[in-house]
Every structure is written in C-alpha cells, then in structure tokens.
Amino acid sequence: MPTPPPLSDLRLAQSDRGVVARCPCCGDLDLQFDGVGVTLSSAQLRQMRRALAAVHAEKDARWGWALRTETTRESAVFRLVGDDAEDLAGLLDAAVAVLDLDALLLNALAPRPTA
Secondary structure, X not given: OOOOOOOOOOEEEEOOOEEEEEOXXXXXXXXXXXXXXXXXXXXXXXXXXXXXXHHHOOHHHHHOEEEEEEOOOXXXXXXXXXXXXXXXXXXHHHHXXXXXXXXXXXXXXXXXXXX
C-alpha cells in the first residue's frame, strides 16, 4: 500500500539539535540528530523510541552510551551523553505524536462505505 500523503508539514518534529522529516518521494522518515542521520520507516522510528526508553531506564545509562540503528539502507550510531537521551527522546516523541495524529485524521477523513 502506498504511503498516504502527510496532513502535516514534511517536518514532523524539529529541535535545536535535530529534525525528523518525511521524504516527499518515498514517505520514509529522515532522522537527523547532532550531525548523525538515518532513514527509517515509521515502524523503525517507533522501535528506536522504545529501545531508547528501555536503555535510558537503566540506572547507569546516564554516564553515556551509544544507540546503534540499522535499516535496509544504512546504519548509524548516536552517541548519547548527559541530556542527549532526553533530547533525542523528545524529538522522537514529537514525531510519533504527529504520525499518530496524521493516522487518526486520515482515518476520520477516509470515505465510508455505503450500505
């Protein structure tokens, strides 16, 4: 099934340190954070957010760690120290919220079958 056109701006989320934007050609998501970038599907973005939350919940994670992501196109390593995890999590949370809102709106605006 083709990716529906976004109802929002192509930039799903943006902060001082990064951006998540939808590619207008293929619909995949481009994550850029502190100079590191990777192209993800929306499912991979959600999985990355869950992995980030799980690792960050560990007591010793605040001292610094690396989040490695691999997709069919590429791989990237995000080195996170101090508040980096919170900043990246905030960016991913905002992008997921916009994706969820787009899905709700597209569902609400979809033509209903007539009986």
